[in-house]
Amino acid sequence: MNEHYKNRRGLTLVELLVVIAIIGILIGMLLPAVQAVREAARRTTCANNIRQLALACHNYESANRRFPPGTIYNEIGAGPFYDSSRVDGSGVTTLVFLLPFLEQENLNSFVTADRSLRQVGATWWGEISGSSSGAIRDFEAAQFTVPTFQCSSAGTDSITGIAVDMAADLATFLITDADAAMDSGYASYLALGTTCYVSNSGFSSNDTSAGVFEFRGPFGERSKETFASISDGSSNTVCFSEVRPFTYGAGITEPNDRIGFSWFGASNFPAGWGVNRLYTIDDGEGAEFVGKPYPSFSSNHPAGVNMALCDGSTQFVHESITDEVRDALCGIADGQVFDRSSF
Secondary structure, three states, X not given: OOHHHHOOOOOOHHHHHHHHHHHHHHHHHHXXXXXXXXXXXXXXXHHHHHHHHHHHHHHHHHHHOOOOOOEOOOOOOOOOOOOOOOOOXXXXXXXXXXXXXXXXXXXXXXXXXXOOOOOOOOOOOOOOOOOOHHHHHHHHHHOOOOHHHOOHHHHHHXXXXXXXEOOOOOOOOEEEOOOHHHOOOEEEOOOOOEOOEXXXXXXXXXXXOOOOHHHEOOOOEOOOOOHHHOOOOHHHOEEEEEOOOEOOOOOOOOOOOOEEEEOOOOOEEOOOOOEOOEOOHXXXXXXXXXXXXXXXXXXXXXXEEEEEEOOOOEEEEEOOOOHHHHHHHHOOOOOOOOOHHHO
C-alpha cells in the first residue's frame, strides 16, 4: 500500500468543532452586514415610492392648478376651509385624487365617491346595509392594495386583514387588526387596503388660530393650496411622510391593538405628534401603553423616516429632529427655513 495513504488520517473531533466554530463566527459577522444591505435596499425602494407620490402631486397641480386636498370632510367648526353649510362630505383623502397620476386609471374609474371641493353629502363608507351600488363600488375599490402605497420594511404592519372603525375619528378613518369585539365602535370587518404614506396636513389641520395657521401643511380639509402658497419654498416643505400602525390610546384600543391607515379614507395626517414617537408615562394612557407606538410620522426603518418634499426630492429625517424644526418643515408659510443638517 502506498505509504502516503497509509499515514493519512481525518479530522479529530476537536479540529472539527474548531472549524464549525470559525464558520459560525464568520456567519455571525456577515449576517448584520447582509441585513444592513437589505434594509438599505428596502429604504431606497421606499424613498422611490414616496417620491412617486410627490411627483404625482406635481402632475395633479399642473392639471388642476392646485394641490389635491387632504380630505373632503368637515369637522364641526374646524379647519381653515371650514364652511358651516358643508357639515359633511365624502371623506376621501389625498391618495384617491392621485390615482390617475400613479398609473392607476382602472382603479380610479372604479371610484364613485364625489371628489368636488364643494361636495355635500354622505361619507363614502355610508351605511353598509341598503347602501347604493356606488357606495358598494367604493368599498370594493378601497380593498385594493396599491404597491406604490406599501413600504417593504413595513412587513406584517401593512396587513389588510383588518377591521374598520366606523365610529371613532372619521376624519382620520382608522383601521385595526385587533379583535373588533372588544371595542363597540368597530362596525365592520371589511379588509381595506392600507397605506404606509400620508400627506402632510401641517402642525394641525384643524387650527386657524394666529401663530398656528401659518404652520398648516399643503393638504388640509377641502384645501386648495398651490406652489405659490408654499412661501417657505417647495424644497423646505414636507409633502408626504411614512407612517406605521400605532396604538391610539385607552378608550379606543387596547395596548396591543395596532391601528393603521386606509389609503382611501386616511391618507393625510398632522405633523404635530412627532417622529417615531413612543408613549411615555406622561401621556396619561397608563403604564401598559408605555413604549407602544404613538400616532406620529413613523416607520420601521432604523432611526427615522423617509419624507418627500414638495419639490419632488426625498429626505431621510432622523427621529431626533426637534419639534421646532419638524413643525417648520411641515408648515408652508411659517417663515422658518432650516438647513438640512438640522434633520
